Amino acid sequence: MMNDEIHGEVYLVGGGPGDPGLLTCRGRQLLEEADIIIYDRLIETSLLNHAGEECELIYAGKKPGAHSLTQEEINQLMVDKASAGKKVVRLKGGDPFLFGRGGEEAAYLEVRGIAFQVVPGITSALSVPAYAGIPATMRKKASSAAVITGHEDPDKEESSHSWRHLARGPDTLIFLMGVGNLPRIKKRLIKEGLEPETPAAIIERGTRPGQKTIYSRLKEVDSYVEDDKVSPPAVIVIGEVAGEGEKLSWFKRRPLRGLxxxxxxxxxxxxxxxxxxxxxxxxxxxxxxxxxVPPRDFSELDDSLADIDDYDWIVFTSQNGVASFFRRLQKLGIDIRQLAGVKLAAIGSRTADKLEEKKLTVDFTPEEFVAEEVLSGLRKRTNPDDKLLLPRTPRARSLLVEGLREDGLWVDEVTAYRTExxxxxxxxxxxxxxxxxxxxxxxxxxxxxxxxxxxxxxxxxxxxxxxxxxxxxxxxxxxxxxxxxxxxxxxxxxxxxxxxxxxxxxxxxxxx
Structure with missing residues (x-):
């Protein structure tokens, strides 16, 4: 697998079943460190929150009517990026080695001498039923479980599945990607001896917003597919444990579920x-x-900081203003103790918190965090000859500065940061x-x-x-x-x- 001439590496990372909280710690670390992330359409895109600001995101998913990369193109893309010395994360749903083509991709990389690692993910086969309140095993109800691809046609002459053993062996059957074949799956299992009254469940979009669970019996579970009441992606569970879901379901109780x-x-x-x-x-x-981003020109801010003890008030209108102001103060080597005689105003409790974290006392925070309230409050607290400094973004509203100047106060508005x-x-x-x-x-x-x-x-x-x-x-x-x-x-x-x-x-x- 290793090649000393290649410095890049590919990580086949399992992103879990959909709920971003189910990403592994190792998976999150690699997303944060990646130079390139190649991800699929069905990946929960909020996982990309962990990508660094300079990371290149490559969408390799399939969308009806839109261009997508073929599997061969994805394979070669991983090789090309890793050969260029990049740290590549191939982000896949569930676990990459369970019906995820991770094995095929690893084999492709191995043959071409590309270093790779596999990072297992939480598979939908176990997590999706759990989110519907269905345990794969449970004392006195199920001591074994089987995970089966539902893609295969149960009626074909030479099946890779042993339907007779599936019907009479494992206590719990978990089918992935089986919605389209469910009528035939049901028919074949009953034919091979599975009791028609066996509890069954279909979990659509499991662990994701809009999760929907249908609890039924084997003999009628396919009717929900035929009536268009359920659609992929979905996990199908057949066995006595499926009957526990209605009692143990917990996911639906979260207040913003589905948003x-x-x-x-x-x-x-x-x-x-x-x-x-x-x-x-x-x-x-x-x-x-x-x-x-920083100001294009620091001269106005630097001039104000050099004479910081000339001001009676500094008005901070955002957390960004606080961070930028003190970053520059430190850069210029100005002692924070020069603020000893200056009063501080903060728009917003979080802005005030940032100042208090620096052991500074905030003299005024308005009840409502808008310029109108700040203007009203400062009018009650300032003297006619007071000098005020407002370090902020040039995009900020002008109402506060104009109102203070109309009152005859000296106001220096300087750019501490910019928004782009x-x-x-x-x-x-x-x-x-x-x-x-x-x-x-x-x-x-x-x-x-x-x-x-x-x-x-x-x-x-x-x-x-x-x-x-x-x-x-x-x-x-x-x-x-x-x-x-x-x-x-x-x-x-x-x-x-x-x-x-x-x-x-x-x-x-x-x-x-």
């Missing part, structure tokens, strides 16, 4: 909101609409356009503007609903013609989460 959300917040800030939503059962894809449009992955644009997301989060007006600009440039539509962090952001979205379903009352990511939970949750407190 697909696109989180457009900048990459370094997205994770907190994502984790809250995932904990409540939503499947979240992170695809930043904007990125935070981030390029959305191709599959995200497709999913927005075809309405695959139930909600798209907007945590600032700039995320709305940048996302709409990119959709327009790609000829795509916004076929979803927005979830806005506050009324200003919601107004920007509506001005762009977007539907806004949720507007947070508390203008923080926690407030946005609570608003989503209140609007779409199923009987669980927003404090969860």
């Amino acid at each position: 697909r959300i696109l989180n457009t917040r900048p990459a370094h800030q997205a994770r907190r909101l994502t984790r809250r939503l995932q904990k409540a059962g939503a499947v979240v894809r992170e695809a930043p609409a904007i990125s935070i 449009a981030a390029e959305l992955p191709e599959d995200v644009i497709e999913d927005i356009d075809d309405g695959s997301y139930d909600l798209v989060t907007f945590t600032s007006s700039s995320t709305v503007t940048c996302l709409c600009h990119q959709l327009e440039s790609e000829g795509a539509e916004f076929a979803s609903q927005g979830a806005a962090i506050g009324p200003i952001t919601a107004e920007t979205a509506r001005d762009k013609g977007l539907e806004v379903a949720v507007t947070a009352e508390e203008y923080t990511c926690r407030g946005l989460y609570q608003a989503v939970l209140a609007e779409f949750g199923r009987g669980v407190s927003a404090n969860a």
Whole structure:
């Protein structure tokens, strides 16, 4: 397998059955470190949240009417990228060595001298039934289980399956990819001696949003397929344990189960909101609409920092402003103790938290995290000859600065950071356009503007609903013609989460 002249390597990584929380620790580590990720259509795309900012994402899936890579092309792509010294992750659903063509791909790499590793994944054969409350084995009910591909036609003359042994041997039969053949599977199992009254279940889109489970009996389980009540991908379970599902089902109790959300917040800030939503059962894809970058010219900021003790107030309007301000302060070697006589204002509890993490006291945080509230509060707290510094992005609203200057205060507004449009992955644009997301989060007006600009440039539509962090952001979205379903009352990511939970949750407190 090893070749000393080749420095790249391929990792055949099992991505699990769909729920992004079921990715293994090793799989996550490799996604974070990968130079290239080659992924399929049926992969839960929120797994790509773990990819590094410089990672190249290559979509190799199949979509009706759209171009896709053949298996031979995928094989050669892995060879080419690894030969160029790249760390390549081939991301596959479930486990790569269980009906996943992982063995064939490994053999292809082996013959060509490409180093590779296999990272097992949690297979849908066991996890999907578990999400429907069905154990593969259970004391006094089942002590053995078999996993079978349902692709094979049970009526063909020379089957690779021993149907007689399947009907009379394992206590639990688990069929993958068997929806199309289910009528024939049922008929053959009954013919070989399996009791028609045996409990059976079909789990459609298991572990994913929209999971649907049908509990039945072997004799009639195929009727749900014939009546178009179930469609692939689905796992079929036949055996006494299938009867336990209705009692043990737990997945359907999560309040945001079935909700697909696109989180457009900048990459370094997205994770907190994502984790809250995932904990409540939503499947979240992170695809930043904007990125935070340094100023093109630091001279204004540097001049203000050099005379920092001349200011009476510093007003921080975002976490990014705090981070950029203190990063530059440190770069210039300015002692933080020079802020001793300066009062600090923060828009937002998280902005205030960032200052308090530096052991600084915040003198003013408005109850509502908008410029109007800050202006009103500062008017009550400032003196006519006070000098204020606002380190922020040039995209920020002008209302605060204009209002303070109208009051006769000296205000220096300097660029501490900039926001730029981030390029959305191709599959995200497709999913927005075809309405695959139930909600798209907007945590600032700039995320709305940048996302709409990119959709327009790609000829795509916004076929979803927005979830806005506050009324200003919601107004920007509506001005762009977007539907806004949720507007947070508390203008923080926690407030946005609570608003989503209140609007779409199923009987669980927003404090969860």
